[in-house]
Amino acid sequence: MKNRLKVLRAENDLTQADLAHKLEVSRQTVNAIEKGKFDPSLPLAFKISKLFQMPIEAIFQED
Amino acid sequence: MEEKSYNKQIKKNTKNLAIYTALWTISMAVATFGPIFIWGENKTLTFLGVLLNAVFGVFMILANIKHLKSLDELQKKIQLEGMGLALGVGIVGGLSYSLLDTTNLIAQDAEISFLVILIALTYLASIIIGHKRYS
Numbered sequence: 026m027k028n029r030l031k032v033l034r035a036e037n038d039l040t041q042a043d044l045a046h047k048l049e050v051s052r053q054t055v056n057a058i059e060k061g062k063f064d065p066s067l068p069l070a071f072k073i074s075k076l077f078q079m080p081i082e083a084i085f086q087e088d
Numbered sequence: 089m090e091e092k093s094y095n096k097q098i099k100k101n102t103k104n105l106a107i108y109t110a111l112w113t114i115s116m117a118v119a120t121f122g123p124i125f126i127w128g129e130n131k132t133l134t135f136l137g138v139l140l141n142a143v144f145g146v147f148m149i150l151a152n153i154k155h156l157k158s159l160d161e162l163q164k165k166i167q168l169e170g171m172g173l174a175l176g177v178g179i180v181g182g183l184s185y186s187l188l189d190t191t192n193l194i195a196q197d198a199e200i201s202f203l204v205i206l207i208a209l210t211y212l213a214s215i216i217i218g219h220k221r222y223s
Contacts, residue, residue, distance in 0.1 A: 049094045049160070050094070050161070050162070051094070051098075051160050051162070053162065053163075053222065054161070054162040054163070056223065057162055057223070063162050063165075063222055065161070069161060
């Protein structure tokens with residue numbers, strides 16, 4: 026699954042550590058999601074969606 | 089930078105787990121070597137040593153559960169893969185090793201410590217590989 030997390034994080038001037046803190050996950054998890062190595066669960070995807078105030082499908086897309 | 093509460097909690101739980109693991113390991117050594125080198129034939133002290141070891145073991149398990157619950161979903165996935173592989177290798181390797189003993193294909197008796205070492209090394213290697221895979 027592709028995602029725009031890295032772009033959105035940069036647009037909001039957040040480091041991976043900042044985003045990890047806001048999402049209450051490890052920095053490694055944020056990094057793995059950004060690189061497409063790990064797909065987040067639905068609750069975490071909703072948390073990301075709420076944080077950036079965008080619908081999930083605008084952040085995550087199928088390959 | 090604001091204190092990272094998530095990381096702080098993980099560190100606290102990991103530290104607790106390390107403390108109880110150390111206490112369990114030390115109490116295991118005391119219960120094993122105490123009757124040989126310290127108190128000899130005293131059954132009461134030996135029983136207390138074993139009891140103390142079991143109690144620390146229970147605390148270690150509880151600390152491990154708390155530690156696992158505090159991990160995020162990726163870390164839990166890495167742990168699950170590590171534990172699953174360690175369990176599989178432990179069962180298959182342990183039973184094969186036991187068969188070698190019961191069929192007299194090896195000269196010495198099968199030792200449980202070899203199985204524990206095999207499980208521990210498999211778990212360790214799997215956790216390291218898991219972290220590398222997702223980084």
